[in-house]
Amino acid sequence: MTSTRDDLNAFLDYPPIDVPHAATGPLAGLTLGVKDIYDVAGHPTGGGNPEFPGALKMATATAPSVQKLLDAGARYVGKTQTEELTFSLMGQNVHFPHPVNPKARDRVTGGSSSGSAAAVAGGLCDIATASDTGGSVRGPASFCGLIGLRATHGRLSLEKAMPLAPSLDVFGWYAKDATTYEKVADVMLGEASVTLPAMRPLRLASFDALVLGPDEAAEYARMVAVVESVLGAAKEAPALSFSVDELYSMFRRIQAYEAWAVHGDFVSKTRNMDPAVRARFEFGKTLGCEVATQETKKRSEFRAELEALLGENGLLILPTMPGAAPKSASTGDQLLDYRERALRLLCLSGLSGLPQITIPLGTVHGAPFGISLIGPRNFDRALVALATRIMDAA
DSSP states (O other): OOOOSSSSSBBOOOOOOOOOSSSTTHHHOEEEEEEETTTTTTTTOOOOOOTTGGGGSOSSSHHHHHHHHHHHTTTEOOOEEEGGGOOSOOOOOOSSSOOOOSTTTTTTOSSSSHHHHHHEEEEEEEOOEEEEEOOOOOOOHHHTOEEEEEEEEEESSSSBEEEEEEEETTEEESSHHHHHHHHHHHHHHOOOOOOOOEEEEEHHHHTTTTSHEEEEEEEHHHHHHHHHHHHHOOOEOOSSSOHHHHHHHHHHHHHHHHHHHHHHHHHHHHOSSSHHHHHHHHHHHHHHHHHHHHHHHHHHHHHHHHHHTTTTTEEEEESSSSSSSOOOHHHHHHHHHHHHHHHHHHHHHHHHOOOOEEEEEEEEETEEEEEEEESSTTOHHHHHHHHHHHHHOO
């Protein structure tokens, strides 16, 4: 294997290794980058922190979801950078040179799947694995002009992957174009049905209103019109029982509680950690079982409500992110403000466990801006097919 090195800071500087892959298959001839939370035999799994236990040893077996891609013919070319323990959304890991957004070089890539998004958007590999807990597939995809599916929770294997918050974590990927994205979807999810059901598009004004300003609102309206040209006119859905802020708080508490349960011991012992990331973990330390139980009960109520709203053929249209990626030179407070606004959009899929796909239809202020569809449980492969149809109509 030839080691991949780049000016995008997408790949980590691990020594090159040969990873067996099938000589034939639907992904033959395509190159594969792997986010550094998934085990690849012969490489460490660094998790974005140089002191993380996985960074100090070689994995002896490859994660099943990665192996599935290798068995389909994809050729491994290296590990891609991730945010520290995946607990961030902007793609700026203090331990490594920040990945560069190839579609807007003065803006962040988004995280935590920062290196994977940069590598695919920059043409350094054809496919790259990702993961999504709070938005780590969808955010970078929107920022870097890529398709990004957050799969139905539990649909795809996370064995031999570093967790963050297990009730929210999902496997994902990026690909160089819609055709390749569908090929990977066939491998991971099974081939799409030739005939898709008639869909019932919906919107929620409270989430549409989270775009940053008039330019974003105008571009979002244009994207909605493209989606409606394929799906039909969207209807305003009844307001949810939980407010936007209540859902955000619910998500934040569940994520932080689980993240501390998973990584609290390591976070407590290491001094080599971004203070902002540490603060997110330590918020989870303050949450007891009673709080987690209460939030989980509310999540079950919300999940049932959203599933009932969508039924078997409903599709919720919403902005993926509030707008284009923030500038790389933004202050910490500016990035935090953007992050908090973005998580209010992103939490619907995470809390419900329903699949969401972001489609690269828009541009605002010279940078990519995606639109999303949330569909019924296990509607993942159909969402990918719909994304292709919508992109063809744009």
